[in-house]
Amino acid sequence: MYAEVALAQGNFVYFLGDEFGWISPGCPVLVPFRNSTRMGIVVKVMATTTVEKVKSVKAALSEEPILGRGLISLSSIMAEYYGASQGKCIKLMLPPWVRERIKNGKPLVYESRVPDHRQAGKEPFEPKEQKLHPEVQNAISSHRFKTFLLFGEGRMDTYLASIECTLGEGREAIFLQSEIALTFGVVEKMRSKFGDCIAVLHSKLRQKERAILWEGIRRGNFGVCVGSMSAVFAPFPNLGLIIVDREDSDAYKAEQHPWHNVRDVAVMRAKIDKIPCILGSSTPSFESFYNAKRDKYELLHTGKTGRTLPVTIVDMHKEKTGALSRYLMKRTRETLDRGEKVVLFLPRKGYSQFCMCLDCGWIPYCPRCSVTLNYYKKGHKLKCHYCGYERPAPTMCENCGGIRFAYPGGGTERLEMTIKSAFRGARIIRMDKDILRTPAECERAYRDFKENGDILLGTQFVIRVPQPESVTLVGMISCDPILSFPDFRTSERVFSQIMKTKEMIKKGEIVLQTYNPQNPTFNYIKNDDYVSFYSEEFKKRRRFKLPPSSHLIRILSTSTEKEKAREFINGVAEELRKCGYQFLGASPCPIERIKGRWRYHILVKVSDPRKFFHNTSLPRAVSVEVDPRDMM
Ligand SMILES: [Zn+2]
Ligand SMILES: [Zn+2]
Numbered sequence: 001m002y003a004e005v006a007l008a009q010g011n012f013v014y015f016l017g018d019e020f021g022w023i024s025p026g027c028p029v030l031v032p033f034r035n036s037t038r039m040g041i042v043v044k045v046m047a048t049t050t051v052e053k054v055k056s057v058k059a060a061l062s063e064e065p066i067l068g069r070g071l072i073s074l075s076s077i078m079a080e081y082y083g084a085s086q087g088k089c090i091k092l093m094l095p096p097w098v099r100e101r102i103k104n105g106k107p108l109v110y111e112s113r114v115p116d117h118r119q120a121g122k123e124p125f126e127p128k129e130q131k132l133h134p135e136v137q138n139a140i141s142s143h144r145f146k147t148f149l150l151f152g153e154g155r156m157d158t159y160l161a162s163i164e165c166t167l168g169e170g171r172e173a174i175f176l177q178s179e180i181a182l183t184f185g186v187v188e189k190m191r192s193k194f195g196d197c198i199a200v201l202h203s204k205l206r207q208k209e210r211a212i213l214w215e216g217i218r219r220g221n222f223g224v225c226v227g228s229m230s231a232v233f234a235p236f237p238n239l240g241l242i243i244v245d246r247e248d249s250d251a252y253k254a255e256q257h258p259w260h261n262v263r264d265v266a267v268m269r270a271k272i273d274k275i276p277c278i279l280g281s282s283t284p285s286f287e288s289f290y291n292a293k294r295d296k297y298e299l300l301h302t303g304k305t306g307r308t309l310p311v312t313i314v315d316m317h318k319e320k321t322g323a324l325s326r327y328l329m330k331r332t333r334e335t336l337d338r339g340e341k342v343v344l345f346l347p348r349k350g351y352s353q354f355c356m357c358l359d360c361g362w363i364p365y366c367p368r369c370s371v372t373l374n375y376y377k378k379g380h381k382l383k384c385h386y387c388g389y390e391r392p393a394p395t396m397c398e399n400c401g402g403i404r405f406a407y408p409g410g411g412t413e414r415l416e417m418t419i420k421s422a423f424r425g426a427r428i429i430r431m432d433k434d435i436l437r438t439p440a441e442c443e444r445a446y447r448d449f450k451e452n453g454d455i456l457l458g459t460q461f462v463i464r465v466p467q468p469e470s471v472t473l474v475g476m477i478s479c480d481p482i483l484s485f486p487d488f489r490t491s492e493r494v495f496s497q498i499m500k501t502k503e504m505i506k507k508g509e510i511v512l513q514t515y516n517p518q519n520p521t522f523n524y525i526k527n528d529d530y531v532s533f534y535s536e537e538f539k540k541r542r543r544f545k546l547p548p549s550s551h552l553i554r555i556l557s558t559s560t561e562k563e564k565a566r567e568f569i570n571g572v573a574e575e576l577r578k579c580g581y582q583f584l585g586a587s588p589c590p591i592e593r594i595k596g597r598w599r600y601h602i603l604v605k606v607s608d609p610r611k612f613f614h615n616t617s618l619p620r621a622v623s624v625e626v627d628p629r630d631m632m
Contacts, residue, residue: 002049003057005031005040006075006087012040013051020057025072026065028102030058039103041090043072061102066218067093071235073272078265083553083613083624084258092260093233095214097207108215115216117197117223132161133300139276140165140241147267149247149292150280151530152302153503156186159243160193162278167194167223171240171275175226176262178249179464180204187226194223201227201234204440229254232262232269242266242277248285248496250629259625263288282503282530283496286541287627289534290548309502311510311526315517316478323410323418328475328511335473336426336454340508343467344419344457345501346412346477349432350374353409355382355393359402364394370592375407377414387595415457415477423455431458463501472508474501480515487631488546491521495533498525545582545605547627553604553612554628556589557621558597569600572622576604579616591632603631 001016003023014031016023023029027042032055039061067090075089082089091099101108139146140162150158159175166173175190177183180202190198199213199222216222218235225234228251232242244252244263252262263279270277279288279297292299314325323346324332332342354372356363364373366384373382373391380393396403410418412432419428429449431442442461449456450468463474479494501510512522524533542549555572559565569586576583585602592599606612609626618624 002046002051002054003029003042004044004046005029005057006043006085006090007031007033007038007040008085008087008091009033010085010087011043013049013054015054015056016045017056020060023057023060024065025069026067028061028066030061031055032058039099040087041067041072043076043086061105066098066102066108068235068237070239070269070273071233074233074265074269077268077272078258078260080610080613081264081268082258082260082626083609083618088258089260092230092258093235095207095210095230097211098214101211108211114212114219114221115199116219116221117195117216131157132165133158135298136162136276136278136300137165141169143240143274144276145271145274146276147270147291147297148276148278148300149284149288149297150278150300150302151282151284151289151292153282154302155245155280156189158300158302159245159278159280160189162241162243162276163190163194163224166240167197169240171238172217172220172222172236173224173241173243174231174234174236174239174266175224176231176242176244176252176266177226177228178246178251180228182245182465183226183228185466190224190226197223199225199234201225201231203228229262232266239269239273240275242270242275243280244277245280246500247279247288248281248283250493253629257623259628261627261629264627283499284530285548286492286534286538287548290538308528309505309508309510311498311502311512311522313517313522313526314511314513316513316515323415323477324422324475325511325513328513329422331473331509331511332423332455332475335508336423338472339470340473341449341453341468341471342455342473342475343462343471343505344415344455344475344477345459345463346410346415346457347459347479348409348411349413349459350383350385350411351377351413352407352411354407356406356408357397357400357402358404358406360397360400362397362399364391364398368596369594374411377417386591410477412458419455419457426454427452428455428457429453431456431461433459463497463504465504467504469506471505473511474505474508475511476501476513478513478515488541488544489629491519491533491537495521495525495530499528499530502528550605550607551609551627553606553609554625554631555602555604555618556599556623556625557601558594558599558623560597562598565598565600568619568621569602572618573602575616576602581606581612581616589632601631603628 003014003016004011005014023042025042030037031040071093075086078089079086163173187200199217217225220237225231244266247263254260267277291297314327319325335342352375354363355375366373366389369384369386371386373384375382381390382393383390416430429445431445456462557565557569573586581604583602583604586600589599589601
């Protein structure tokens with residue numbers, strides 16, 4: 001017998017001696033590879049092979065498969081779609097601690113520590129109220145693959161009802177959330193409804209705790225797994241439903257190879273396991289809405305659309321006062337006087353975007369990246385947001401010897417100072433990555449604001465978490481930096497960000513400050529009109545064959561030598577041209593150099609990434625990303 005074994009480098013065939021006759025797909029084995037021994041996972045067992053000179057499997061590392069057939073198939077589909085090796089995809093499915101234990105031939109966890117919250121023997125869940133859409137219920141009970149796009153606010157009732165229905169069928173459910181901060185509220189709700197059968201996988205867990213939960217899930221000792229990224233791979237033996245809430249969130253996109261999007265992986269997994277998948281959002285991703293429009297997904301409306309919160313747009317050209325317009329100042333003061341709370345959002349941290357010599361205009365750049373250094377008043381220093389490089393702020397211009405400097409463009413640090421002097425006595429809490437590094441610190445700051453704070457100010461984070469009811473004013477100091485990104489998705493991002501902010505507060509007003517009040521996106525936001533916004537944007541994108549009517553594949557070449565990076569990408573471009581592909585580039589990336597490496601890229605427009613990887617062979621030296629979200 002022979003086994004196909006997935007390693008990080010690719011799949012390889014090995015001979016299975018008689019003593020390994022029992023091995024099946026999903027079993028971890030030790031195999032010789034080049035001059036060393038590696039752990040791999042068997043993905044296929046066959047009677048014959050055409051491969052010559054095969055080596056033998058050295059040892060089996062477990063007496064049974066550690067991954068089920070469904071997950072093995074998923075890794076294979078992911079590998080084809082993302083142009084990665086199957087071994088790399090499997091690696092995502094095994095927590096590091098589990099991998100280490102298996103490699104060293106140790107038991108995964110001690111029996112006594114495996115949690116058991118099985119529903120068996122307990123009363124089965126009887127759906128009490130019939131809140132569930134009949135189509136969803138039907139798909140759950142008939143074990144049918146179907147993707148639903150749940151559109152609108154107030155999605156939780158549908159989620160809970162469908163999980164209840166799944167548990168009633170004796171199956172398990174995965175519930176994915178984009179932010180860990182959102183998870184806690186959801187888990188509370190679920191525990192009160194379903195009891196202790198909820199496993200929560202989040203980034204705060206220690207490796208060992210994660211491994212113990214993982215093993216409990218694998219044995220079917222839980223009914224529901226709630227989590228963010230890795231929870232999509234929860235190894236349930238009898239999975240019946242996957243839910244992805246806020247499916248349009250960029251947080252679902254992996255930040256490293258193979259750069260998968262967890263939302264898309266969820267749909268792939270549901271298809272393999274023949275189960276329904278529910279994607280939910282009040283501002284669906286264009287990709288999902290496109291699929292719903294052409295009946296690939298079924299569109300469901302929650303029936304609850306935006307509680308029309310007033311959005312006020314302030315034209316900053318008419319202001320001379322600095323970061324806060326007169327209108328926002330006035331509203332902030334009124335809100336505080338009523339004893340209510342204010343949230344202020346600014347997309348940038350730090351004090352100023354750069355520092356500039358007033359005599360000759362010299363601006364210090366990061367020596368390793370092609371970006372300006374951000375200025376921090378605290379410590380009077382300059383810092384690179386891409387590589388972390390730091391230096392003292394100059395006291396003398398390195399170009400002309402001048403000593404007068406300006407610090408244009410405001411970040412959260414400067415805003416904090418402005419607000420402190422404008423609203424004396426107000427308790428101000430700042431949240432950004434400069435001062436809050438761990439989730440625990442974030443949670444503490446957030447709780448602090450809930451209990452004692454008056455004004456919360458910060459970057460992305462402050463508009464991603466549900467705010468206490470006493471928040472009645474959200475000021476978006478500036479959306480312009482996001483709008484000016486050289487990326488076709490900027491309007492979509494601004495739209496979804498502001499609409500999500502609307503979801504975060506119960507009542508009150510949103511004030512938006514901008515230098516582009518004419519931008520048509522703002523009108524759609526004011527009118528709560530996702531569908532028209534989508535149609536308008538879609539027309540523009542289709543003209544240029546951009547997603548969602550196509551897929552983009554980004555090919556990136558980097559090198560410490562500029563010439564090398566360019567030559568390499570030009571070679572790839574030549575190949576693509578020969579094959580007749582449509583692409584943008586080859587050109588320098590918007591940020592041409594990061595951490596000392598020059599960067600060139602190509603964006604290929606394809607209808608099916610699988611076909612692209614099947615027909616093209618790319619050099620190993622380039623990195624490839626399917627459906628990129630960030631094109632910097
Ligand atoms: Zn100068
Ligand atoms: Zn840098």
